[in-house]
Amino acid sequence: MNLDPFSRGTSALHRRDPRVKLVVATAYAVVVAVMQDMAALVPALMLAVLLTGWARLPWRPLLRRLLVVNGFVAVLWMFLPFTHPGTPVYHVGRLTASREGVIYAANLTLRTNTIVLATMALLGTTPVFDLVHALHHLRVPEKLAQVAFFTIRYLDVIYREYLRLRNAMRVRCFKPRTSLHTYISYAHLVGMLLVRSYERSQRVYQAMLCRGFQGSFPVYRHFSLVRSDLVFGTIMLLAIGMLWLL
Amino acid sequence: MGSNVPLIELRGVCFRYPGGSLIHDELDFVLQTGGRVGVMGQNGAGKTSLFHLIVGLLQPDSGEIRVLGRPRCQERDFWEVRQKIGLLFQDPDDQLFCPTVGEDVAFGPLNLGRSRQQVMQIVQRTLEALDLAHLQDRVTHHLSGGEKRLVSLATVLAMEPDALLLDEPTAGLAEGMVERLIGILNEHVQTCAIISHNRHFLERCTDVMVQLHGGKVVPF
């Protein structure tokens, strides 16, 4: 499974310290999520576009993701302008769209796209393992970080197990349909995956015990914060602060 | 079908995994109806990949795959192929996923649209033929490696294929189990290609031996 297609890159953003990126991304997302004002949202979006450009993300997967997000936003556009009370601006059939509703939906669209772009640029450019590592440094409860670590570590193993079982179904002429046989077969597939994973987890734990596991992982690799990380972090937080005040 | 039309015919097939090196290089491979071919080759030579190409689990980069006299390109062409050509996976754990042996054997015939009644009969018949009737209600996941191997063979035979592709069927089997497998193959299977690292085994249940070497199939 190609988990993080954006993380392999060479842009300056890719090289920034994951901790800094995580803090900046969180601050950015929180500030934008509560923004109500178009005057602040437009510069916020522009900053996100700037970051995306700076990260030089491959545009195909980028567009595909934006499309998915905006598919949901499009559904909201079919409702919000009409259900939000206010001064009428246009009519579709017997429905009346309000000015306030249109602005509300537009703001929502800006918020969604800004946060998605910023997350892709800031977090997408970091390998997931490094993010977990950064969480660990940022004092996230240790057990939670461990669960995240193992979840990611075995995601690909289990995904490949799933693909092999699905192939086994295909070579025996399985065709998914709306039928009881299909649902039972998928349930067996899911059940088998669960059983295999559970048994694997027992073996993993035994292997950990054999290597002296006592409940916590010593951190082996440390990130090093260089000056450009500090500069980047400071500038970004200042910019986000200004957006907040706008 | 004319007797000289091969059951399986690969011509000039080139294949590589995405981002990997070339595994099959202008490979030709033929399996005639009634033919029994043993396939040998180094680890990583591309034997498993060859079988997966034949049943359409992988797609060649170039070249032609003809099965039952017709070119096969897309997923829907391969549905018929999989009905006629049974593949036994290298690892039986990849093949078995239903709770009990009986249900796993029934899975293929059910997919082919057989009625419940017919399926019950097929399951009975297949398990009896392989001397596995006592396993019918056992939980597949709890069987031993050798039992799993025979059960996966049963799941393939239950679809009554014209030919079998067996990927290292003797791996992990004890001496006695290998004998039993040879007996089953010689009694119930007419056309087959068998991957194995065990020469004696291949000598006893195939007529021809080939080798996968340098991305091509060459005589052994």
Add this chain to the structure above:
Amino acid sequence: MHISEGVLSAPVLVAGGVLAAGGVGLGLRRMTPDKIPAVALLSSTFFVASLIHVPLGPASVHLVLNGLTGLVLGWMAFPALLVGLALQAVLFQFGGLTTLGVNTCIMAAPAVAVSYLFQPFAGSLNRILVFVSGALCGALALLTSSVLIALCLVFTGRHFLEVAQLTVAAHVPIMVIEGMLSGFTVLFLRKVKPEILGAAADVISPA
């Protein structure tokens, strides 16, 4: 199953965050070190399972399986689902950072609730009872999740009422599929590896 970034109001986001933190805290307290690999691997499995698309008439729906997650993990479904949702947010931009709390509650709260309701029956010897409890687990968890989504939307603004109603309605057919699949999966587990269903049992009963 999630709500995207930028939709919900601040009070809803904050409330979701606080409740999720509580749930995750409870889950972590019950997660002794020996359970960490099991919780994590089951969490990756549910993540993979959620990529499966199941046909439903001319369309197809992807599995959610939060009821099953709850049945297997009890309170530990909170940390497991939080990790899964965080991954989806970072990797696929499904959901998001600010909605992480809300989305965790939407998925995990019903999961925990159904595990309390049905855990005692899932290990029963009666196959029909096992199937029915598994099916209700899957169906009710999904239904409750969609109702929670609807509530989050309506608390954000009255004008979301129609969207909220649509959300719940759209989940009714999916609920049927989730129910059936969860029922058969629980039957499978009951037969092949009953201890998975018991894994949460000692966790649900107060520690």
